[in-house]
Amino acid sequence: MTRIPPLPPLVTVEEILTDSLPLLQPSSRMSVTDAAERHIRVQTGGVWQRFDRNVTPYMVEPADITQSRRFRSVVFVGPSQSGKTFMLITTALHAVMCDPAPVQVIHMTKTDANAWVEESLNPTIHNSPDVYDRLGRGATDDSMGRKRFQGMRLTIGYPVPQQLSSRKQKIVLLTDYDHMPQQLGPKDNPEGTPHGMSLQRIKTFLSRGTVVAESTPAFEVTDPEWAPMQSAPHMMPPVSAGIVPLYNGGTRGRWMWRCRDCDEMFEPRFDRLVYDKTRDPMDAGETAEMACPHCGGLTPHRMKFELNRTALSGHGGWLHEARDGSLVEIGDSNLRGTDTASYALNGAAATFANWANLVATYETARRRFEEDGDELGLRQFHFVDCGVPHVPMNGAEGEGVSLEDLKRDRHDLPRGTAPEWTRFITTTVDVQGTYFPVLVTAWGLDGRRTVIDRIDLTQPSDGSQRTLDPAKFAADWDVLCPLAMQVYPVAGQSYGLRSVGVVVDFHGAPGVSDNAEKFWRGRRAAGEGQLWFLSRGHGGFHQRDRVWHEAPERASQGKRKRGVKLLNMATDRLKDTIAAALDRPESAASAFPLPEWMSDDHLREFIAELRTEKGWRPKPGQRRNENTDLSVQAQALAEHKGLRRINPENPPSWAHGGPQNEFAVADHQASTAQPVEARTPAPAAPQRINFLKR
Known part of the structure; x- marks a missing residue:
């Protein structure tokens, strides 16, 4: 038997007219506020x-x-x-x-x-x-x-x-x-x-x-030099x-x-x-x-x-x-x-x-920018708290540090030698089609850093004369193994330092991610898992954090995609930090002076991109920007280790000055020295004359 729902209550003609009468009234002249x-x-x-x-x-x-x-x-x-x-x-x-x-x-x-x-x-x-x-x-x-x-x-x-x-x-x-x-x-x-x-x-x-x-x-403001005209004071x-x-x-x-x-x-x-x-x-x-x-x-x-x-x-x-x-x-x-x-x-x-x-919000953001070049706090303050467009502190499109600026304030330390103020070293690796670009960076407690080596790994470690193919051959990644054990002498000291970590790009041509994960698992099995990181960049200025270390997740069902954690990087925010550091005097905190031994081609890689309101983009005609990407990885690793939390009066063991540093090697020639954390013998140091292209 079909159940018929109850009918709505009866509405009389009078009720309909009463409900409609207000619509016949003319529009009120009352203001919105009244x-x-x-x-x-x-x-x-x-x-x-x-x-x-x-x-x-x-x-x-x-x-x-x-x-x-x-x-x-x-x-x-x-x-x-x-x-x-x-x-x-x-x-x-x-x-x-x-x-x-x-x-x-x-x-x-x-x-x-x-x-x-x-x-x-x-x-x-x-x-x-x-x-x-x-x-x-x-x-x-x-x-x-x-x-x-x-x-x-x-x-x-x-x-x-x-x-x-x-x-x-x-x-x-x-x-x-x-x-x-x-x-x-x-x-x-x-x-x-x-x-x-x-x-x-x-x-x-x-x-x-x-x-x-x-x-x-x-x-963001597209012309930082703009000033209002007398004829348009409120523009x-x-x-x-x-x-x-x-x-x-x-x-x-x-x-x-x-x-x-x-x-x-x-x-x-x-x-x-x-x-x-x-x-x-x-x-x-x-x-x-x-x-x-x-x-x-x-x-x-x-x-x-x-x-x-x-x-x-x-x-x-x-x-x-x-x-x-x-x-x-x-x-x-x-x-x-x-x-x-x-x-x-x-x-x-x-x-x-x-x-x-x-004032508290602004001063916190301003001091943060002066410390590490990150503009996110200032952007948010101007946009959200002040209600005005933000003038980019690191320069608008078409501006920035020039090659002449980079060459004006360089240090003359020999290649492979860390400055005397060095407290820790990072090594970062990009993945290209036929080679691995490698950057070694020395860091001070105040965020100052400099490049102490820059190499391109081009041939496998087995002695064959073919070029590398990181996407195709998992064995080609073994050429990276010696990087964690390489020791770099500290100027004026009787000891050298190994890297606190090595970061390798996780993404590239099809096959790179799979081979990168296989390589990392091999390093973990060798007792070096804590020294190796795989990185992944995220563009845009509004990422939740600058650096976060976690495993990726599937888009559905919330399951973990891989068992390896990735060092995630807010690349555009970190590039702001790099750009600001390159523009600081050599003796300033968080400065990034470059060495005299670097070629102009390698220097241009630091200034290969332009800053736009949507992020950093390659300059027209500029093909290589490896040093920019490698420096972003280095900044990410340094911050992940705790660079921004270091107490100079009581630094962590990896940032101590002197032979007591946990990554220090008393005889800096002993580049195959056993790391504190390792459980298996370390591989031999790189033989650069055979397979490294400078």
Whole structure:
């Protein structure tokens, strides 16, 4: 017997008319902010309460201007957690309560869109009674991708052409714009940018349509020497894509305070904070005060909320560029001729940013960069905390260390001899089609390093005259065995040092990975497993760590792919470190001076790549970059051993100065000396005149 589900309750004609009457009302002239204060609840300290414009006063004008018929687009650049994303909610819900029309929100990805709906949009709707009353009660009226309200729909999508095609929208809201694909559609035939395609969706609504884009910047400055012109004082530096070019094409508004001392207007920016740079980062942050660029008057952090609030009431606020380069309010007739109202908020003015924390974050990142050349902390600070594009410290594309720079500050130690400051040695090996490039690097406690040998292994160790084929013959890898036992004399000392480890590239032509694993297992069986590492590089500046040592996993079922651990390397971050080290004076900490015996061809391998915003890329016409890759492996091994954790007063046994070093050999001629960890006799030292090509 078929069970028939119960019928829905009977709806009378009167109820239908009562539900539809609000749709006959004309659009309200209420501003977005006024509507938010009347109808929307926000969560503050775990309690839902009415929206208050004084919490983030700098969001009032950008939100309200979305209803202006003068502008087709509103662009907001700012730091994270500044309230800019909530502006999208207030704008969308204004359409629900005051001007019913189709609205679309585009998030970075489908997963992020669902998370935003679940964590931000749904709680706001369900805790705002006026808004919730207008939400449809049908089975499909309240889904993750669509909300149906009385007289309008709110759709939530992600940046693909299908989401931004063949749909009529009054408002399109783009959130986290810089983290979206900047070109939609096939790579060889892109359909357009998310912002450009969004403008096509609002054409039906003529001057009532608006596209709103907000984001933290995520693209580096392409010209580090750029400086703002007097005729465009609020322009941001040039970047290749993202929200900053949209901002520069708009009115270029900046949030202003009025100085309490001289009554002049100025923009509160992080670079105008004054603090004691000699203190530790946290202590330095506690001393931070904002300096007026006109009179030098200092404002403590406790006054920030008051200055933001009074700016909203006329003692500051948003000032935009006029046609003549002067600064005017958004309604001025002399405003720049553009259909985009654009805003840029510096992190120092953001309500939820604490100056002490900003300074501590910046100083930690800056000192980290000075120590090892890693820019990740500075990139994150500028993008996320400050809301400004990052100027690459290691040089933009087309810049960097030159061959003349490398040759200007070299040392004259003989080949194969380590400097007197050496505390440990690393050996790194690349895998090419017919040879193994090898680099031997000497390290000091302060991160200083130099090359003490550079060789190419070209022939098998069995004495045959054929060239190596590492991908084809597993036995050819035996030519590497003597590298772990090679001893290098330390200048001015009566002892030599063996390498603390040998790193070999795990990837290459088909067959290389299998033969590399076989070789490593053979070294482990010989009692040298702790001396040998197989490495794998990962590009991009946003890797989770710089170096991590773990076994790879399968893409499915979570099973281990191989029993060998790989020394994983964030190659672009480590290349930043190498580039910074090569540019330092010879006597400086973490410097990388090169020896005079190196040829120009080998020197060029250190500068064979250019830094771009997506990573390091080979220079046009440059074929060999082995020394760059080998130096990255050396940096990775040194950090894995503990270079950045060494206490100079009590260094580990592998970094001791003197014969007590666990890798020291009293007679530096005894290159076949038994290592402390070995359990089997060591192989003979390399006979370079037979199979090494310098």
